[in-house]
Amino acid sequence: MIKKSDATEKIILAIDGFNKQQAISLLESCPNIKWIKVGLELFSREGPEVIKIFKEMNKKVFLDLKFHDIPNTMQSACFEIAQLGVDIISLHAMSGSKALKASKEATIEGAQKVNVEYPLVIGVTVLTSFSQKEFIEELIPTSSIEESVMRFAMVSNKAGLDGCVCSPWEAKKLRLAFGPNFQLITPGIRLDDDNRNDQSRIMSPNKAISNGASKIVIGRSITQSLNPHKVFDQICNQLS
Numbered sequence: 001m002i003k004k005s006d007a008t009e010k011i012i013l014a015i016d017g018f019n020k021q022q023a024i025s026l027l028e029s030c031p032n033i034k035w036i037k038v039g040l041e042l043f044s045r046e047g048p049e050v051i052k053i054f055k056e057m058n059k060k061v062f063l064d065l066k067f068h069d070i071p072n073t074m075q076s077a078c079f080e081i082a083q084l085g086v087d088i089i090s091l092h093a094m095s096g097s098k099a100l101k102a103s104k105e106a107t108i109e110g111a112q113k114v115n116v117e118y119p120l121v122i123g124v125t126v127l128t129s130f131s132q133k134e135f136i137e138e139l140i141p142t143s144s145i146e147e148s149v150m151r152f153a154m155v156s157n158k159a160g161l162d163g164c165v166c167s168p169w170e171a172k173k174l175r176l177a178f179g180p181n182f183q184l185i186t187p188g189i190r191l192d193d194d195n196r197n198d199q200s201r202i203m204s205p206n207k208a209i210s211n212g213a214s215k216i217v218i219g220r221s222i223t224q225s226l227n228p229h230k231v232f233d234q235i236c237n238q239l240s
Contacts, residue, residue, distance in 0.1 A: 002209075007239040008034050010209060011232070012062050012185070014219030016041040020050050027057055030222075030229045032236070035087075037062040037217055051084045060087040062185070062217075066124050068092035071099040078103040078121070082110030086119050088185070090165060093123030093152035100159035120163065120183060123156030125149040128167040128188035128202070146170055150177065157182060168208035168216070175212025187217040191235075205235050 002010070012035040015023045023042065027033060036059050042050065043065060054061050063086040067074045074095060081089055091103055104121045111118035126135065126149050135145050143151075149170040154177075156164045163183025166174055171184050188202045208216050218235065225231045 002240055007236040008032055010213075010215050010239060011035060011205075011235060012037050012215050012217045013222060013232070014039065014187070014217050015223065016219065018042060018223070020046045020053065023050075024053065024057070026223065026228060027054075027059065030232055032229070033059070033232060035060045035062060035215065037064050037219075038086075039064045040066070048084055051086060055085050062086070062088040062090075063119075064088075064090045066090050066092050067103065068095050069099070071095075071102045074099045075102040075106040079106040079110040079113075082107040082118055083114045083116070085114075085116045088120045088122060088183075090122055090124050091161075093125055093156045093161075093164065097155050097159040100156060100161055104160050121161050122163045122165055122183055122185055123152060123159075123161050124165045125152040125156075125170070126166070128186075146173070150174065153178065153182075163214065168203035168211050168213055171208065171211040171213045183214045184212055185215050185217060186211075186213040189216045189218045189221070191221045191231075206238055209239060 013033050014037040016039040036054060038061055051061055063081060067077055074091065078089065089107065091100055093100065100123060107121050108118045126145050130145065132145055140148055149166050150173065153164045153174050157178055163185065165185045167188045168186040171186055174184055186208050189205055189208055190202045205216055222228045222231050
């Protein structure tokens, strides 16, 4: 078990689907939330300026844009993104070690240019929306999800990244393989009475943390509830 104050550091609130004002209103109503995830939808709608607003609200930002391109493009993108002062950024591990290593180095250089702390850089392994059946039929017929997640986590670690994104199903084995300092960020978190929505490999908050997750990403369970502050507080209490 962990302290309640530490539990708030374990939860990253996904606020995709909101516009800028909706996100601000939600965060103002839930002052205990420390971490938020800004994904493609919100970033595409509002642009980099929204990051500045969230940082002024004293929030830590996981910018989850999942860069996946040739090394030079990813390197340049990470150099620019690091200057926004975000706290975590994500790259697709499938981009390969050359792109991942160059991106990590560029992230440090970009942060140093504007004198901000450089963000953690984590590799996305296999999206939690994939079921085993879909993965084998549509992506890699010769490998299970678990095997592929381990392979992409190894690529991320070897390239010098700070951790990876995985489902809570794979977190236990990755924690054993890479030790306590390798960040494991797990989406696919659902409360007992939640709808699965577009996720396949899901797990409860408590179980995910027990499996070794560093942080859990929760969205609709909180944002679509009638009382987001109450639900967030309940999850913190469960974790502590």
